[in-house]
Amino acid sequence: MKIYNTLRKDYEDFIPLSDSKVGIYMCGMTVQDRPHLGHMRTFLFGDVLRRYLEYKGYEVIYIQNFTDIDDKIIQRSKSENLDWRALGDKYEQEFLKAAEALNVKLATYYPKATQFIQEIIELIEILVRKGFAYESNGNVYFEVAKFKDYGKLSGKNIENLKESYRIEPDPNKRNPMDFALWKAHKEGEPYWYSPWGKGRPGWHIECSVMSTHFLGQPFDIHMGGQDLIFPHHEDEIAQSEAAYEREFVKYWIHSAPMLIKGEKMSKSTGLYFAISDLLEKYTPEAIRLFILQKHYRSPAEYVSDYLEEAERAIGRLKSFLNQVTPADGKVIWEKVKEFEEAMEDDLNTPKAIGIVFELLKEGNVKLQKGESAADEGATILFILEILGFRITDFTKKKLDTEKISELVRIILDVRQELRKTKNFELADKIRSDLERLGIKVKDTREGTLFEL
Ligand SMILES: [Zn+2]
Ligand SMILES: [Zn+2]
Numbered sequence: 001m002k003i004y005n006t007l008r009k010d011y012e013d014f015i016p017l018s019d020s021k022v023g024i025y026m027c028g029m030t031v032q033d034r035p036h037l038g039h040m041r042t043f044l045f046g047d048v049l050r051r052y053l054e055y056k057g058y059e060v061i062y063i064q065n066f067t068d069i070d071d072k073i074i075q076r077s078k079s080e081n082l083d084w085r086a087l088g089d090k091y092e093q094e095f096l097k098a099a100e101a102l103n104v105k106l107a108t109y110y111p112k113a114t115q116f117i118q119e120i121i122e123l124i125e126i127l128v129r130k131g132f133a134y135e136s137n138g139n140v141y142f143e144v145a146k147f148k149d150y151g152k153l154s155g156k157n158i159e160n161l162k163e164s165y166r167i168e169p170d171p172n173k174r175n176p177m178d179f180a181l182w183k184a185h186k187e188g189e190p191y192w193y194s195p196w197g198k199g200r201p202g203w204h205i206e207c208s209v210m211s212t213h214f215l216g217q218p219f220d221i222h223m224g225g226q227d228l229i230f231p232h233h234e235d236e237i238a239q240s241e242a243a244y245e246r247e248f249v250k251y252w253i254h255s256a257p258m259l260i261k262g263e264k265m266s267k268s269t270g271l272y273f274a275i276s277d278l279l280e281k282y283t284p285e286a287i288r289l290f291i292l293q294k295h296y297r298s299p300a301e302y303v304s305d306y307l308e309e310a311e312r313a314i315g316r317l318k319s320f321l322n323q324v325t326p327a328d329g330k331v332i333w334e335k336v337k338e339f340e341e342a343m344e345d346d347l348n349t350p351k352a353i354g355i356v357f358e359l360l361k362e363g364n365v366k367l368q369k370g371e372s373a374a375d376e377g378a379t380i381l382f383i384l385e386i387l388g389f390r391i392t393d394f395t396k397k398k399l400d401t402e403k404i405s406e407l408v409r410i411i412l413d414v415r416q417e418l419r420k421t422k423n424f425e426l427a428d429k430i431r432s433d434l435e436r437l438g439i440k441v442k443d444t445r446e447g448t449l450f451e452l
Pocket of ligand 1: 026027028207232
């Protein structure tokens with residue numbers, strides 16, 4: 001499989017460290033708000049890569065963190081007047097709900113920063129001991145100039161960075177570009193005890209600690225949005241490689257942002273669509289299709305027409321799959337091979353989706369000629385499942401109205417019996433429940449009539 005590695009700025013053959021297992025670390029959410037489409041785009045690509053590797057026979061250990069303590073959480077906890085822990089729990093649940101709705105597989109573990117304070121302190125101590133970090137007024141900073149490889153992921157050059165950081169010098173830092181590993185306690189903020197006094201961890205250190213805790217160092221794949229390349233991932237590399245003097249991560253995979261009118265979808269600009277809101281208008285299948293139709297390294301523009309088009313395309317797939325019996329069909333391996341080639345070409349999901357719709361077209365032609373298209377149906381389902389679509393949603397047969405009428409008739413006969421025994425309360429409940437479903441019930445001298 002060829003994959004674009006941000007670290008090498010080139011495509012590389014993916015060769016996992018172990019023959020049978022792949023470790024993936026995905027930078028997760030800061031639990032201070034509902035996930036939006038931009039967040040879920042990144043997580044969906046992580047999900048698809050994982051599912052594809054599992055399909056290829058690997059056991060995937062998938063770690064995704066929750067950042068449960070940082071500046072934004074503290075601010076938000078004040079503005080929502082909610083304890084920061086309760087705030088974190090609330091938005092952790094929001095994330096899990098969105099992930100479940102979109103059929104994103106559960107991670108193997110969801111570690112949280114506050115569960116790893118002891119290990120974070122231990123890593124900072126190593127960095128201080130080795131001379132890569134220094135304490136200053138209860139804060140601990142990583143001294144960027146001491147780490148020779150700084151900039152190797154983002155391609156940033158230390159000299160240029162020095163210039164750009166000169167604007168707002170921090171008197172605690174030796175160099176403006178040094179970053180915080182530990183932040184001294186401020187009044188009214190949560191804190192933990194450390195060798196440098198009360199305080200809390202910086203953001204970057206948690207991912208160095210939690211990724212290698214579960215996956216070892218080095219591990220196979222680190223993922224996240226492109227906006228995390230600098231400084232977050234650059235700083236993770238500096239921390240982990242300075243401390244342990246060996247490579248941190250083999251493959252860095254970054255997805256491009258979701259845009260609205262050319263601007264990045266984000267909470268800070270107010271331009272975003274929360275998943276929970278989108279799910280009121282669109283099916284999870286349409287959202288997944290909309291996302292996979294664009295390659296993960298190309299920015300995707302949010303346009304509601306595109307989502308509506310995706311919804312119609314899903315409708316065409318469902319209607320086709322309802323006209324054939326995929327269980328009687330044989331998977332067309334030639335097509336599966338094409339699909340695999342697309343996926344192994346840097347996860348080319350637009351091409352993979354194209355193969356599904358090619359099959360749909362060929363299947364419909366067969367149906368029009370009165371031939372069986374069960375093979376096309378079976379192959380479509382085979383591919384959709386690897387791409388993470390909930391395939392039971394595609395094969396649900398709709399009940400025909402004749403069956404529904406028979407069902408309503410059975411229910412109304414029971415209601416008639418209830419009325420005879422003067423159980424009017426239950427009889428009325430049945431009537432109002434049916435009416436809630438849009439089934440009108442009328443008691444006449446000729447008997448009970450109904451209208452669907
Ligand atoms: Zn991270
Ligand atoms: Zn550990």
